[in-house]
Amino acid sequence: MADLTTAADAGPPRAAADRRFATTLIRAGSALLGLVAFAVLVGPLLVRWGPEEIDPAASLAPPGGAHPLGTDVNGMDILSRVLHAGRLDLGVAIASVALAVVLGTALGLLAGYRGGRVDDVLMRVLDVFQAFPAFILALAVAALLGGGAGNLVLVVALVNAPAYARLVRAEVRTVRELPFVEASRTAGASGLGTLWRHVLPNSLTPVRVIAPLNCGWAMLTLAGLSFLGLGVTVPAAEWGAMISLGTGDVVAGRWWTSVPPGLFLLVSVLGFSLLGEGLQERAGVVR
Amino acid sequence: MRIARFAARRLLQAVPVLLGVIVVTFVLVRVLPGDPIRTILGPNATEADAAAARARYGLDQPLWRQFLDYVGGLFSGDLGTSIQSGASVASEMAVRVGPTMELVVLAVVIATLLATVLGIWSARRAGRAGDHTLRVLALVGNSLPEFWLGLVLILLAYSVLGWVPAPSGRVDPDTDLTLITGADLLDAALTGNGPAFASAAGHLVLPVLTMVVVIVAPLLRSVRASALEVLGSEAYQAAAAHGLSERTLLRGYLTRAALVRLPALAALVFGFAIGSTVLVEYVFSWQGFGQWALRGLLYRDYPVVQASVVVIALCYTLIFLIADVVHAVLDPRVRI
Numbered sequence: 001m002a003d004l005t006t007a008a009d010a011g012p013p014r015a016a017a018d019r020r021f022a023t024t025l026i027r028a029g030s031a032l033l034g035l036v037a038f039a040v041l042v043g044p045l046l047v048r049w050g051p052e053e054i055d056p057a058a059s060l061a062p063p064g065g066a067h068p069l070g071t072d073v074n075g076m077d078i079l080s081r082v083l084h085a086g087r088l089d090l091g092v093a094i095a096s097v098a099l100a101v102v103l104g105t106a107l108g109l110l111a112g113y114r115g116g117r118v119d120d121v122l123m124r125v126l127d128v129f130q131a132f133p134a135f136i137l138a139l140a141v142a143a144l145l146g147g148g149a150g151n152l153v154l155v156v157a158l159v160n161a162p163a164y165a166r167l168v169r170a171e172v173r174t175v176r177e178l179p180f181v182e183a184s185r186t187a188g189a190s191g192l193g194t195l196w197r198h199v200l201p202n203s204l205t206p207v208r209v210i211a212p213l214n215c216g217w218a219m220l221t222l223a224g225l226s227f228l229g230l231g232v233t234v235p236a237a238e239w240g241a242m243i244s245l246g247t248g249d250v251v252a253g254r255w256w257t258s259v260p261p262g263l264f265l266l267v268s269v270l271g272f273s274l275l276g277e278g279l280q281e282r283a284g285v286v287r
Numbered sequence: 288m289r290i291a292r293f294a295a296r297r298l299l300q301a302v303p304v305l306l307g308v309i310v311v312t313f314v315l316v317r318v319l320p321g322d323p324i325r326t327i328l329g330p331n332a333t334e335a336d337a338a339a340a341r342a343r344y345g346l347d348q349p350l351w352r353q354f355l356d357y358v359g360g361l362f363s364g365d366l367g368t369s370i371q372s373g374a375s376v377a378s379e380m381a382v383r384v385g386p387t388m389e390l391v392v393l394a395v396v397i398a399t400l401l402a403t404v405l406g407i408w409s410a411r412r413a414g415r416a417g418d419h420t421l422r423v424l425a426l427v428g429n430s431l432p433e434f435w436l437g438l439v440l441i442l443l444a445y446s447v448l449g450w451v452p453a454p455s456g457r458v459d460p461d462t463d464l465t466l467i468t469g470a471d472l473l474d475a476a477l478t479g480n481g482p483a484f485a486s487a488a489g490h491l492v493l494p495v496l497t498m499v500v501v502i503v504a505p506l507l508r509s510v511r512a513s514a515l516e517v518l519g520s521e522a523y524q525a526a527a528a529h530g531l532s533e534r535t536l537l538r539g540y541l542t543r544a545a546l547v548r549l550p551a552l553a554a555l556v557f558g559f560a561i562g563s564t565v566l567v568e569y570v571f572s573w574q575g576f577g578q579w580a581l582r583g584l585l586y587r588d589y590p591v592v593q594a595s596v597v598v599i600a601l602c603y604t605l606i607f608l609i610a611d612v613v614h615a616v617l618d619p620r621v622r623i
Contacts, residue, residue, distance in 0.1 A: 017414035018414060021414070021419055025423075124303065124304075124307070125307075127303075127304045127307070128304055128307035128308055128311055131304050131305070131307075131308050131600040131603060131604055132308075132558075132596070132599060132600055132603060133558035133559060133561045133562040133599070133603060134558075134559075134562060135559070135562025135563065135565070136561065136562050136565070136596075136599055139562075139565060139581070139584065140315075140584060140592075140596060143581075143584035143585060144315060144316065144319040144320075144321065144584070145319065146320070216430060220430075220432050223432055223434075224432065224433075224434060224566050227432075227434045227566065227569075228565070228566065228569060228581065229585075230585075240432075240434075243432070243434065243435050243438065244434075246438070247438060247570070250438045250441050250442045250446065251441065251445070251446060251453065251454065252446070253442070253446040253447065255442055258435065258438050259439065259442075261435075262432060262435035262438070262439070265432050265435065266427075266430055266431055266432065266435070269430040269431075269432070270426065270427060270430040272430075273426045273429060273430045274423075274426060277422075277426055
C-alpha cells in the first residue's frame with residue numbers, strides 16, 4: 001500500500017497539515033470570541049450614551065459627531081446599543097446551551113444506562129420533538145411561551161436538549177459494556193456511583209465538540225426570534241431586535257441602523273463556528 | 288422489490304411520530320396562555336360576545352370532543368376554519384405553499400449542486416490553500432444570520448445598485464400572471480408568460496441567494512469528507528495506479544461514492560431551509576407559508592397553528608423517508 005501513496009492521498013503528511021489547520025481554526029475562533037467578549041464587557045464603560053437613552057435632537061442621525069455609529073429611529077445611540085446588546089446575546093446563548101447540555105446529558109444517561117422500557121419511552125418522546133426543523137420548534141415554543149430573555153434561555157435549551165440526549169445515550173451504550181465499568185460494579189460500587197465516576201466522564205467527548213457550534217446556532221436562533229418580534233423587544237438592546245428595527249431603513253439606503261448589530265452577530269457566531277470546526281477536525285468527528 | 292419493502296417499513300415507523308405530533312400540538316396550543324377569541328373581538332366585547340364566538344368555533348366543547356372533531360376532520364381532509372379570517376384553512380394554505388416551496392426547493396437544489404462540485408474540488412486539494420480558503424468561506428456563510436444577509440443584499444443590490452426589483456412581493460402585478468401552482472416561476476413557464484417569468488426570476492434572485500449562502504456549508508463538508516474517504520480507499524488507489532483517465536476516475540469512482548451521505552444531509556438542510564424561510568420571507572415580504580404560519584402563531588389561531596405545524600412535521604418526516612430510500616438505492620448495504 002505504501003508505494004501507492006501519492007501526495008494527494010491520505011497519509012501522515014496530510015494528517016500533520018490537518019492538525020495544523022485545526023489548531024489555526026481553534027486559535028482564530030478563540031481570538032474572534034475574545035475580541036467580542038472584550039468589546040461587550042469593556043465597551044459599554046467607555047460610551048457616552050446609555051443603551052436606552054434617547055437623544056431628542058437626533059433621530060436617524062448618520063454616523064459621526066456625538067454618535068459614532070449614528071442613531072436609530074428613536075434617537076438611541078447605535079454604538080452604545082450594539083455593545084450593551086452583546087452581553088445579553090452572549091449570555092443567553094451560553095446559558096441556554098449549558099442548560100441544554102445538563103438536561104440532555106441527564107436524559108441520555110438515564111436512557112442509555114437503564115435501557116429497556118425507560119429508553120423506549122424517552123426515545124419516542126424525543127422523536128416527536130425532532131419531527132420539526134429546530135427553528136420551527138423554537139418559533140412555536142417562543143410564540144406560545146412569550147418572549148423575554150429568561151424564556152428564550154428555556155426555549156433554546158428545550159430545542160437543543162434532544163440532540164445531546166441522543167449523543168450521550170449512544171456513548172453510554174458503548175461505555176457501559178467496557179471492562180472498567182464492570183470492574184467498578186464488581187468491586188461493589190453503587191449504580192449511581194459507577195454512573196457518575198466512570199460512565200459520565202467517558203461519554204462526554206462528542207458533547208464537548210458540539211457545544212461550541214451549538215452556541216453559535218443558539219445566538220442565531222435568539223436573534224432570529226427577536227427579529228420576528230418573538231424574543232427580546234425594543235427598547236431593550238438586542239442584536240436581532242436592532243436589525244428588525246432597521247429593516248425599513250435599508251430600502252431607503254440607511255445602512256447604519258442594521259449593519260453594525262449584524263456584523264457583531266456574524267463575528268460572534270463565526271468565532272463559535274471556527275472553534276467548533278477546529279475541535280471537530282482535531283477529534284476526527286465526521287458529520 | 289427490496290427497496291419498496293424498505294420504504295414501507297420506514298413509512299410505518301413514521302406513523303406513531305406523526306400521531307404524537309398531532310396530539311402534542313393540539314394540547315400545547317390550548318394549554319399555554321393566549322386566547323384566539325379576544326384577538327378578533329376587540330376591546331369593547333362583552334363576556335357574552337366572547338362566549339358566542341367561542342361556541343361558533345366549537346371552543347366551548349370539552350377538550351376530548353374538540354380533539355375528536357379535529358382528528359375526524361384531518362382524515363376527511365378538513366383542516367378547519369381560520370379564526371382570524373373565517374376562511375377555510377386548507378384553501379388558505381394551498382395559496383401559501385407554492386411560493387415557499389419554490390424558494391426552498393430552488394435553494395436546496397442549487398446548494399446541493401454547488402456543494403457537490405466544490406466539495407470534490409476541495410477534497411482533491413485537501414490540505415492546500417484552496418481547500419482551506421473554501422472551508423473558511425463556507426463557515427462564514429453558515430455563520431451569517433439569514434435575515435441580516437437578506438437586508439445587506441437588499442441594501443447593495445436594490446438601494447445602491449438598483450439591479451433588482453424592490454423587496455416586496457414575488458412578481459410584478461402588471462404582468463397578469465395566471466396562478467396555477469402558486470410558484471410564480473413555474474406558473475409563468477407553464478403559461479408561456481415571458482415578462483412574468485423575467486419578473487419572478489428577478490424577485491427570486493436575492494432570497495434564493497440568501498438561503499444558498501446559509502445552507503451550503505454543511506453539504507459541502509459532507510461531500511468533502513466522503514470524497515476524502517474514497518480518495519484514500521484501496522479501490523480508488525488501485526484504479527488510479529492502473530492509469531485510468533481523470534474523467535473515468537471522477538465520474539465512475541469519485542462522484543457516486545462521494546454522494547452516499549448526501550441525501551440524509553440534504554433532508555436535514557431542507558428542514559433547516561424551512562425554518563430559514565420564515566425569516567427570509569419576512570425580510571422580502573414573500574407572503575408564503577412561513578409568514579402565514581407565523582401570523583397564526585402570533586394570534587393563537589388554533590386551526591392555522593395546528594395545520595401548519597402538522598404539515599411541516601409531515602413534510603419533514605417524508606423528506607427524511609425519501610432521503611433514506613435514496614440512500615438505500617445508492618448504498619446497497621443499508622437495505623440489509
